[in-house]
Amino acid sequence: MSEVLAAARKRDLSSAIAEAHVIVCTGSGGVGKTTTAAALALGAAHAGRRTIVLTIDPARRLAQSLGLRALDHIPRPVKGVEGLDAMMLDMKHTFDEVIDRHAEDARRARRIKSNRFYQQLSGSLAGTQEYMAMEKLYDLHMGGAYDCIVIDTPPTRNALDFLDAPKRLTDFLEGRFLKMFLNPGLKAGRTIGRAVSFGTGVFMRAASKITGAGVLEDLGDFFHSFEGMYEGFKDRAQAVYKLLSSPGSAFVVVATPEPPALREARYFLRRLEQDGMPTAGLVVNRVTLPPPPSLKGLSARKAGAAIAALADGGPEQRAAGELLSLHLDRVDVARRERQAVTKGLHGIDPQVLVDVPRLAGDVHDLEGLEAVGAYLYRTT
Template sequence: MNRVLDNLCRTSQVLFTVGPGGVGKTTLAAVLGLQAALSGRRTLVMTVDPALRLADALGLGKVRPGRRVTISGRRLERHGLQLRAGLEMVMLDTGRSLAAAVSRQVASRKLQRRIVEHPFFQRMCEDLAGAREYAAMEELYHRLQRGEHDLVVVDTPPANHALDFFDAPEKVLQVLDRRAWRWLMRPALLAGSVGRRTLDFSSGYIVRTLSRFTGMKFLAELASFVNLFAGALEGLRQRAEHLRQIMRSDRSAFVLVAVPEHHPAEQALRLGRRLAAREMTPRLLVVNRCQPPAGALPGSPGWQEGLVRRLVAEEGAGEAAARRAVVALERGHRLQRRLALRDRRRLAALERQAEGRFPLATVALLEQDVHDIAGLEQIRRQLFAPAEARSAPAGREES
């Protein structure tokens, strides 16, 4: 049982899984959510990754973004698991989350519609860098405010986008910083065309000049959008500030995920350092997909001949094929030992590089991809058995 991780699942209000692409962040987020719900916490696992992987890991098939889906207790019972609180998942729908955020900020329905139907708003949802990250933050904040969950596990985008994600509240604060607005408005203010109450950004010099060059009225759109949105700015600023505090407080924890290969391990450590610089030090590094040690081959002399005979007699194999199979078995075994040894060395190196800033936990490579509760449960047991195994009757293999 990993005590650090167990403790995080029991006490954190927000858990972020972070790391390079393809290392198992989504899988781990689902495992942590499962663990928390089994221990009695109402849990939501939220994925920011546009890939449909979370639903896949939970064996849910097709799930529409933006919809909360409840994992049924009955499905888990088939695996000998007893949910003690609700377990839900949701995949971020950028447009929906941003539209909901607007509705929460703007009282008038007419104004809400004008903003949401504004071409800039629509474009922002589709392709503005950071919109997804910002929407995720809004969604997270909203979920925490609602208080329907004891824990929200956030599965973040791969490393290179993860920082955008964690910087989103900061960026909002910067953008909303009064000085920045003043700068944007300055030409118009100087020209005396803007009154204090009616801020008409579209008449700003910068906006007019740049939009001539962009040729797609982008900035003019932005300006009229900002005009519509001005009333909501203070609310947004406060929320961004609040969320930034939550992310830096004990209520949130960051779990780094890596695999024992050189490049992703380096990337994960770098990400860990950058998070630490933002006062969001990871609590743990989970090294996933470690090659398990090779099982022993028979030690008796001449076992190969014995195996060939059995393959021929009992499996109906031709003698030549049986010999080839035994040779391949020995070669595979040697290879597996080498890989396991290499992973052990890399783990030791990672441990040194972590320099005691956070402990390491390992998860073994499973025989198959994780596409259902059974797969998640195998990983959960690696991290949380044996204490939990007492209440989970289905065959425990942990010693």
């Protein structure tokens, strides 16, 4: 299988940044998704495309370098880069917009937004963050102001949640529980069957015991006020799914050369394939590069003898010896990481595999993003 990976390593993401209308960066937490997204967006902008990078939770200094000072939900031009905007997702704000769009009138929208359950749930409803990211993405797509939209997915506990979000929300909205909730007063023999109705009554009593009186009424009121909006939600979720699975989209999976991150990457690549989602490739961040050609001939045996000889000398000799052992360690680490990637991706063809070396420090300015970009799309 390493021939497949070797072939994938020869390719890069330049066609994605030149052609894709939507680029989704995904992967487990802490692997550098935001940095990758920002570097790809920078590349697309350099290619002359009107580009926006939508980010969920960027590190503060990276956000600053993109000109984002606050979670203000407005696309901001990135200083110093022609054609590049950046914006940070504000969950609450996006959910409010969704309500405003789907509610039949302003009064109903206000009623929903002031419900205490809405205030709690808008931040915590299963998959809300993922769903809202999708909402905003679709919004930007429909707005038509951008050729290329790069989005960084939320740090979900499981990267797969992201693809499931629209479906989970619609499943929930169609769910048995909600139906019961919306029709608790229905008499047996009417729309729903006798047994279910009986169950509902018991459920409501049992649930009231758990939560206390009044709470269920509030919750019921909340869901009632959503009535008539479910269709809109569902249509929208389907439209987003369609957009993501269209050939104009490109998923970039991000990982590090460590088994847990590779495991997630593997699942995600598999899942994308199963769902027929357009995959652009895999980015492996923080890779230890093999030694440059100039040091290829330096064998462990020769270096080992020299290290022993240099250990007894002065500071310069000792430093020189340490340099050799640092080199040997690097060779070893590079080999091990390579193996971890090969093992982790066994049986998978990511099409494109880009190794981004571990840089001296964190990326928090345009210069750093350019440096990352040079690996992603090998600008010459």
